Each structure stands twice: as structure tokens, then as C-alpha cells.
Amino acid sequence: MANSLNGQKTEEELWVEFKKTKSLAIRDIFIRQYMPLVKYVAGKLSGGMPSNVDFDDLVSYGQFGLLDAINKYDPDKNVKFKTYAVTRIRGAIYDELRQLDWVPRSIRQKSREIENTIMRLESNLGRPASDAEIAGAMGLSEEEFQRTVMKVSGTSILSLNDVWYSGDNSDRVSIGDTIEAPSSLNPDVIVEREEVRRVIIDAINDLPEKEKMVLVLYYHEDMTFKEIGQVLEVSESRISQLHTKANLRLRAKLTNIRKGII
Secondary structure: OOOEOOOOOEHHHHHHHHHHHOOHHHHHHHHHHHHHHHHHHHHHHHOOOOOOOOHHHHHHHHHHHHHHHHHHOOOOOOOOHHHHHHHHHHHHHHHHHHHHOOOOHHHHHHHHHHHHHHHHHHHHHOOOOOHHHHHHHOOOOHHHHHHHHHHHOOOOOOOOOOOEEEOOOOEEEOHHHHHHOOOOOOHHHHHHHHHHHHHHHHHHHOOOHHHHHHHHHHHHOOOOHHHHHHHHOOOHHHHHHHHHHHHHHHHHHHHHHHHHHO
16 A cells, blocks of 8 residues: 555555654554554454443454554565454454453353363364254254354454464464564474464364354454355354354364364
């Protein structure tokens, strides 16, 4: 994008200058330019949140992510700032929600029960477990299982910034971080980061097709549940359900894999 942000310099020129000087004036230009992006991400996430989660709070949490993105963005990498910032904004919102412990205990327990059931089943089966198999293992009918999934749908959090740890837990690794691949890291850590990234991508690819498509459209194409529902010709609530099942299944799969490689 070669447009002028301050009437004189292009955005690219400002990024180059900011990287050298860390000018507060330039930072403020970027904050004003990209605040609508924070509100967009917050609005998108608020649709899947319980009613007690306030939109304005999500925006304030997202601002921390925007600041983090501005400070860490490297214009020399072949990644658009908007793409990089969305990941950081979303991650900051999720991080703050986790710290606030906003999920009711009963819902958290039910989510963990589904996840553990999937983890156990898929470890034994060596393939994705069907809804009927998961329901049966939990002593539920399929209808009861689907209702349970809907109950936890607003609390099933998975973002590209979900953290894994490598080695002795001293190094945070996330999909978002792999965009940066900081040159200051030693070669062994870089290899570990790439291994974690590969494992997560493989786990996503092993999901049932519809669940995988929902994750790709939501996290990578940045579409809302309503937009995805229009693409797949199903209701928004059905997309929320698929998203939740994909999240729980992926968490279970990554937990199984983590036990083997980390």
C-alpha cells in the first residue's frame, strides 16, 4: 500500500523510519490508521462470546495487541501489516479473557470432558472420531451431544496465538510467532519452531473436511460465522457448532501429539 498517511510520506516509508527511530509520533499515526481493524476483530469475536463479555472491553484488550504488532512488525518480512496485526490483536483479546477466567466452571468442565473423550477415542482409533462415537463414549445421544457442544461454543477458544512451549518452557512458540522467525534465535530453536508449526498444520489437515474448512475460513480468510454459513449454505449456529467441534478435536489431537514430541 503506497498511500500517504500523513500527507507527505507513504506507509512503507513510515515503517522504514519507525523501525529505525521508534518515533512516538509515527506510532500514533499507525494507531489511528489501524484502530478500525481492532474494532473489526473485536466485533467478529464478540459474536461467539457469552452476553457477559462486553464489546468495548474486547476493543480495549485488542488495543494492546495493536501496539504489540506495531512495535514488533518488520517491514522487511513478506507479510502485510494488516495480516500480522489481526493475529496479534486476536491473541491479545484471548490472552486477556483467559487471565480474567471468564468461563463458568461447569462449562469449562464440560468442554474438558469432550476434549478428553476425543483425545482418548482418536488415540485408540487412529482417525477422527465421529459425533456418534464421541456421544456414545460420553453416554449421550447424538442430540444431547450436539446440545452440549452448543453450550460450550462461546467458550471454545483457539487462536493462531495459542501458545506451545519448546524445550524447557523458556521459549514461547505460536503460529503467530512463526511469522516472525526472529533471526536472534539460535538454529536449534528455529528448527523447533518449524517442527511445532508443521505439527499444528498437520493436525489441522487431519480434521474432518467441514471442520477444517470452517477453521481455514474463520482464521485464515477472516470470515465471520454468518459469512461462512452463506458459503457452506448452512445456518450460523451450525457453523458455530462445527467451529467448536474443530477446536475441541484439534486441542485433543495436539495434546496427544505434544506428549510425544515435547
